[in-house]
Amino acid sequence: MRPLKNRKRVVIVGMGFGGLNAARELAGSNLEVLCLDRQNYHLFQPLLYQVATATLDQESITYPLRALTHNWDNVEFIKTEVNGVDLKTRAVQTTEGPLAYDYLIVAAGSATNFFGNDSVQQHAFDLKKLSDAVGLRNHILSAFEQADKTEDEAERRALMTFVIVGGGPTGVEFAGALAELTHGVLIKDYPHLPVHETRIVLVEGQPHLLSPYPTPLQKYARKRIEKLGVEVRLGAMVSGAQADKVFLKDGSEINARTLFWSAGVQAAPLAATMDVPKARAGRILVEANLTLKEHPETYVIGDLAHLEVEGKSLPMLAQVAIQGGKYAAHSILACEAREEIAPFDYFDKGTMAVIGRGAAVAVSSGLQFKGFLAWLMWLGIHIMFLIGARNRLATLIGWAFDYIFYNRQVRLITDDDF
C-alpha cells in the first residue's frame, strides 16, 4: 500500500484537533503527509452535547477531511482504521495493510473510561462519536414519546429521569442543555405530560462541580445549574446500572431509563496495542518534545500523550492537542532542516464551560469570568474554532433560534427503529 516516494513521509493517525493542526502546519512543505482517520470528517467534539440535546444539526460540527486536504498538494487523506504501530520497522498497521512512515504523529485521542464497570458500560450513553450524540438525541426524545403514551406512573417517571454522572464540563454542559430542552421546549410539545416533573440528576464524586475551576466559579455553576432544575448530588458515586435503574455507592437507587456517563476518560484503544511505557488511564509517556523515548521520529500528542509539566500532567483539552499538533509539525520541519527546537511549552489559554442561556464560567490568564460575559466569550470562541464558513453560519442560526425563540428544531428521532 503506497510505497514510499522520494520525499520523506509523515503519517498522522487521527484527525481530531491534534492531527488536523499538525497536517495544516505540514501543508506546503516538501514532506509527503498522509492523514489517517476511520471517519471521513473532522468532528468538533466539544459541541457534541449540543447535537445530543437537539440544538445543533450534526453536519454543523463536522467537516469533511477531503475538503481540507484537497487544498494541499502534499497532503492526502486515507479513510482507514489503525490497529497497531510497528515502531521498529516504522509502519502503521491499517485495515488495508501496513503503511510505512519516516515520521509518525499518533493523535488517536481518547475513549470513555468506565473503570471496568460492565453494567454501567452496557447501559450508559457517552459522547465521543457523532453517532453517540445522534443516538442519545433519539433516545431522549423517544423517552418523552413513550412517557406520553404509557399509563404506568412509575414507568413514566423512570422515562423522565436522567442521571448524569460526572460534574466536569461535559456533565455540567449536558445537564444544563438537557434542562433547557425539557423545561423550555418539550414542556410545550407535550401538553398532557407533566414535563415539569422531569428529573435531571447530576452525580459527582467530588464535593464540588467543575473540579479544576476556582471555588467562586464552582459555586456559581452549582447555583445556576440548580436554578435550571438540575438536582446536584455531590460526593456521590454510581456503582452499577440496569436498563431502568441506576445504583449509587451509598446503597440508594434511582429509577431512570437514561444514564449518561462523563466521569472518566482514558487513552484510545490504539495505545494498548503499543509496547511503550504508559501512565495513568493508559496514556503514553512522552519526552519533553512529545516524542517516544527510543523513537525520536514518533510523536504522540493530545489526549493520548502523558507529559508532566511542573508536577501536573497536561489536561485532555482541545488546546493541548492543537498546540501539540502544531509543535510536532514544527519539530519535524526543524529536524528536516537540521535545526534545534525548544521542548513543547503548553500555553494555557484558559478553560470555559457553559451552564445555560447567558451563563458560563471561564478562567483565562489568571482572571475569572462568569455569567453573560463568560457566555459571550464562549460563543465567540466556539464559532471561531468551528471549521468552515457554512458551519459557522449554520451554528449561529441554530443558537439564535434557540436563544430567541426557545426553538430547538433538530428534535428529530431519526432512527427508524424507535
Added chain:
Amino acid sequence: MRPLKNRKRVVIVGMGFGGLNAARELAGSNLEVLCLDRQNYHLFQPLLYQVATATLDQESITYPLRALTHNWDNVEFIKTEVNGVDLKTRAVQTTEGPLAYDYLIVAAGSATNFFGNDSVQQHAFDLKKLSDAVGLRNHILSAFEQADKTEDEAERRALMTFVIVGGGPTGVEFAGALAELTHGVLIKDYPHLPVHETRIVLVEGQPHLLSPYPTPLQKYARKRIEKLGVEVRLGAMVSGAQADKVFLKDGSEINARTLFWSAGVQAAPLAATMDVPKARAGRILVEANLTLKEHPETYVIGDLAHLEVEGKSLPMLAQVAIQGGKYAAHSILACEAREEIAPFDYFDKGTMAVIGRGAAVAVSSGLQFKGFLAWLMWLGIHIMFLIGARNRLATLIGWAFDYIFYNRQVRLITDDDF
C-alpha cells in the same frame, strides 16, 4: 387509548404534505384533531435527493411535528404506526391499540414499486424515507473511498458506475445532482482517482425523459443532462440486479455497485390492509369529494387516492396532496356546519424539475419555462414551501455554497459500519 371527548374527533394518518395541510386547516376549529405518523417529523420529500447527493443536511428538509402541533390547542400529535382501519367500528389500529374517530383522513402516501422484481428490490436504493437518503449518501461516498483504495481495475470501474432507473423528475434530478457532485466536487477530493471516468447511466423505458412534459422540454432536459456527463439510455429496461451488476432486458449488463430505482410508485402498504376498491398501483378509489363510497366520514388523499378527472388520474404530486388535505378539512368543517361543498377541484399549478446548476424545466398555466429562469422559479418555490425560517435559511446557505463554491459540505459518511 384516548377515549372520545365531548367534541368530535378527526384522526389524520400520515403527516406528509396532505396530512399536514389538513391539520393546519382544522387548527382552531371545535374538533379534536389527532395527527398520527410513525416519524416525529414532517419530511420534505422532493428534496431528499439533495440529501443523498450531499448538498443539504438532513435537518433542513425535516420539521418536528410537535413544533407545529404545539401551537394549536385542538391538535395533537401521536407518534405511532397504523396497521389497519376498521371502517365499520370507526377505529384505526395502531401499535398502541385502537383509536376511535368520527372523521378519518388517510394520507399515508406512497411506497416504491419494484413490480415484484425481488433482485432489484434487494439491491436497489430508493428515496422515500430520510434514512434512505442518508444511507444512499453514505453508500455513494464510500464507493469513492473504496475505489480510491482498490488495485482491481474492474472493481474500481464498478464502484464508480451508478445506474439510475426511471427518467421521471426524481431520476433526472438525482442523476444531475450526482453528476455535479462527482465532476464538480469529488474530482478535487480524489487526486489519485480518475473521477472523470465516473459513469452515471440513466435508464428509461419510454423513448424520452420526463414523460408528462412537452417535447421541447424533454429534449432540453436530455441535452442538459448529457452535457453533465450522464449517459441516457431511452427505451431500455432493467430486468434484474446483483450486488455488482445490473441486467437490462436487451440482454446487456452493466457492472455497477450502485443501482437507484425511481421507476415506480405504488400506494403505501396501509392501502392493502383496507378492504375497499382499488385502482392501478394499489391506490384507493375515492369519490369526487375524496371520501370512500360507503364511508362518507373517511377521506383518502394524496398519493394514496385514485381519482379520475377528465379521464386522467390525479398525479402523485405534492400539490395534489396539499390541495386534497385542505379540501378534506374544509369538507369536514362544512359537514359539521351542515353545509354543502363542491367536489374536489384540483388546480394544476404546474410541475417542474431541476437538471443542474442554472438548469430546470417547468410547465405552468400552459406556459413552458426552461434554463436559468425555470431554475430560479424552482429555487424560489422550494424555499417557500419548506417549513420554518431556520430550514429556509439553512437551505439557502447550502445552495449558495454549492452554487458559488462548488462546495458540498455534507459529504459525510455517518454510518460507523462503513
